[in-house]
Amino acid sequence: MECYFKKNNIKYIDYKDTEILRKFLNPHGRLLARKRTGVSATNQRKLGTAVKRARFMGLLPYIER
Amino acid sequence: MAEESTAEEINEEKTIYEIGFHVVPTVDEGELSARVSLVKEAIKKEGGVLIMEESPKKISLAYSMSKMESGKRTMFDSAYFGWLKFEMDRDNIGNIKRVLDENNDILRFLIIKTVREDTRVPRRVVTAQKAEAAPKPKPTVKLTKKETPASVVDAEIDRTIEELIVE
Numbered sequence: 001m002e003c004y005f006k007k008n009n010i011k012y013i014d015y016k017d018t019e020i021l022r023k024f025l026n027p028h029g030r031l032l033a034r035k036r037t038g039v040s041a042t043n044q045r046k047l048g049t050a051v052k053r054a055r056f057m058g059l060l061p062y063i064e065r
Numbered sequence: 066m067a068e069e070s071t072a073e074e075i076n077e078e079k080t081i082y083e084i085g086f087h088v089v090p091t092v093d094e095g096e097l098s099a100r101v102s103l104v105k106e107a108i109k110k111e112g113g114v115l116i117m118e119e120s121p122k123k124i125s126l127a128y129s130m131s132k133m134e135s136g137k138r139t140m141f142d143s144a145y146f147g148w149l150k151f152e153m154d155r156d157n158i159g160n161i162k163r164v165l166d167e168n169n170d171i172l173r174f175l176i177i178k179t180v181r182e183d184t185r186v187p188r189r190v191v192t193a194q195k196a197e198a199a200p201k202p203k204p205t206v207k208l209t210k211k212e213t214p215a216s217v218v219d220a221e222i223d224r225t226i227e228e229l230i231v232e
Contacts, residue, residue, distance in 0.1 A: 012184035015177075016085070016148070019191055057085055057175055058126035058144070 001038030005047075013046045015053035018060055025051070029064035079152050081116065081181055086165070086174040087144035088121050089132065097121050097145055100170045104149065107164040113153035116181060121147030132172050144172050150179065 004023070005013065015021070024037050024047055031051055034044045054060040088100055101121060108115065125143045132139055153161070158176065165174045 008186075008190050010186055010190070012180065012182070014184040014186065015175075017186050020186055053085075053175060053177065055127070057146070057173065058087070058128060058130055059124075059146075061127040 003038065003040040003043055005039065005043045013043065013050040015050040015057065015059070017050075018054055021047070021051050021054055021060060025060070027065060029061045080155050080158070081150065081152055081179050082113075082158060082161075083148055083150045083177050083179045084161070084165070084174055085146070085148040085177075086121075087126075087130070087146055087172040088170050089172045090123065090141060090143050090145065092145070092170055094123075094145075101147060101149075103168065104161075104164065104171075107161060108149070108151050108153065111153060111157040111160050113151040113157070113161075115149065115151045117150040117183065119148050121145035130172055134169070141172055152181075 004010075010020075013020075024032050024039070026032055031048060034041070037044065037047075039047060051060060055062050084104070086104070088097060092100060098120065105115065105118075122145060123143060124146045126141065129140045129142050130144070132141065162176060165171055165176075
């Protein structure tokens with residue numbers, strides 16, 4: 001499986017793009033594992049940072065349901 | 066050569082920062098720009114140069130946030146979210162943090178190091194994916210469905226014409 005961010009030519013993962021970040025969260029709001037997302041290791045780390053920033057700013061929930 | 070090296074040094078000292086902030090929803094929408102301009106002035110005062118910004122827009126928060134206001138804890142479920150991107154010396158960013166800490170209109174803020182380019186994903190990528198995800202219509206099935214009623218309608222018209230002629 002090709003990395004989503006490389007496929008769509010996304011260089012930077014912004015915490016404000018919550019629509020994209022939500023693709024990588026499970027229904028409880030937890031970040032999916034690399035095994036499930038198929039994102040490259042570098043981008044998975046960046047994704048984690050972006051999700052944590054979005055959570056702090058109240059754009060994404062810490063826990064859902 | 067000497068000029069080039071000094072230019073590089075200047076670039077190294079300056080860092081691109083982005084401040085994301087929530088303005089409390091109790092502020093009137095008309096006054097928002099005035100409240101944000103206070104932060105912008107502080108950035109200017111510390112030698113920062115504004116690169117990009119988005120004016121605050123009301124959003125509902127994913128969870129309720131609390132803020133201490135005159136010794137009382139107040140909870141907020143919505144806020145005006147905006148951001149500013151600017152270039153500044155590393156030594157002065159602490160002063161900006163202090164300004165934001167002291168500002169009572171700001172519910173929460175986040176200072177991050179970023180790059181000069183727009184880091185947001187262009188709208189077309191998101192919309193294109195939505196179109197892909199949507200179920201595609203099946204044209205062949207629809208055509209055959211349309212054909213049969215058309216012939217029926219034709220037959221009906223013929224019959225009505227015949228009836229009219231008889232009359």
